[in-house]
Amino acid sequence: MVIKNINLETVCGITSKLPENELPEIAFAGKSNVGKSSLINALMNRKSYARISATPGKTQTINFYNINEEMYLVDLPGYGYAKVSEKDKIEWGKLIERYLHGSKQLRAVFLLIDIRHDPSANDKMMYDWIVEQGFEPIIIATKLDKLKRSQVQKHVKMVKTGLNLVPGTKIIPFSSVTKQGRDEIWELVETEYLGNEEEAEE
Numbered sequence: 294m295v296i297k298n299i300n301l302e303t304v305c306g307i308t309s310k311l312p313e314n315e316l317p318e319i320a321f322a323g324k325s326n327v328g329k330s331s332l333i334n335a336l337m338n339r340k341s342y343a344r345i346s347a348t349p350g351k352t353q354t355i356n357f358y359n360i361n362e363e364m365y366l367v368d369l370p371g372y373g374y375a376k377v378s379e380k381d382k383i384e385w386g387k388l389i390e391r392y393l394h395g396s397k398q399l400r401a402v403f404l405l406i407d408i409r410h411d412p413s414a415n416d417k418m419m420y421d422w423i424v425e426q427g428f429e430p431i432i433i434a435t436k437l438d439k440l441k442r443s444q445v446q447k448h449v450k451m452v453k454t455g456l457n458l459v460p461g462t463k464i465i466p467f468s469s470v471t472k473q474g475r476d477e478i479w480e481l482v483e484t485e486y487l488g489n490e491e492e493a494e495e
């Protein structure tokens with residue numbers, strides 16, 4: 294994807310009305326601090342348009358980034374941050390559910406998992422929940438640069454087993470430091486979800 298312009302168009306909190314967008318939406322979920330903002334910045338070719346937080350749990354809203362007036366990247370609130378109150382966790386859950394149920398343009402949900410660790414109980418719950426909502430999440434295994442190359446396959450397997458993935462689920466290892474995986478994600482989005490394949494010559 295050639296990024297021509299980006300715009301953080303809508304920010305929704307727990308009481309907000311969600312937008313009724315006309316363009317396709319691609320959403321990103323993941324536990325707090327997994328590297329979601331860093332991924333979204335990398336996809337947009339920006340250093341710090343989406344906030345990268347030193348404080349986990351900062352992303353408490355659903356943010357809609359308009360890309361080229363062509364589609365939206367949708368940043369969902371990070372989950373699993375211990376310091377968030379139970380009440381807030383429930384409210385965020387409801388907000389995400391409202392979005393997953395309500396959006397008419399949501400084409401795909403990417404779930405981010407830290408490649409270094411076994412998926413947490415929250416990760417597993419989130420994965421199962423997204424599947425229950427009728428989506429087949431694509432897994433992005435983040436912070437790839439933190440592993441030695443020889444460890445990668447083992448860790449990909451760990452993620453697969455830990456989440457008990459539906460057979461055939463894609464896992465894309467990604468690093469926002471080296472940008473490895475970035476092109477693969479865009480290619481998947483463009484060909485599978487935006488239908489931007491080259492028109493066949495008549």
Ligand SMILES: Nc1nc2c(ncn2[C@@H]2O[C@H](COP(=O)(O)OP(=O)(O)OP(=O)(O)O)[C@@H](O)[C@H]2O)c(=O)[nH]1
Pocket residue numbers: 323324325326327328329330331332344345346347348349350351352370371435436437438439467468469470
């Ligand atoms: N080494 C390395 N560090 C990363 C990578 N991605 C993110 N980080 C670091 O991990 C921390 C969290 O990154 P964010 O992108 O803010 O994570 P987030 O998931 O948006 O966090 P919340 O705002 O809590 O939801 C930051 O210190 C980043 O610099 C990566 O691919 N490699």
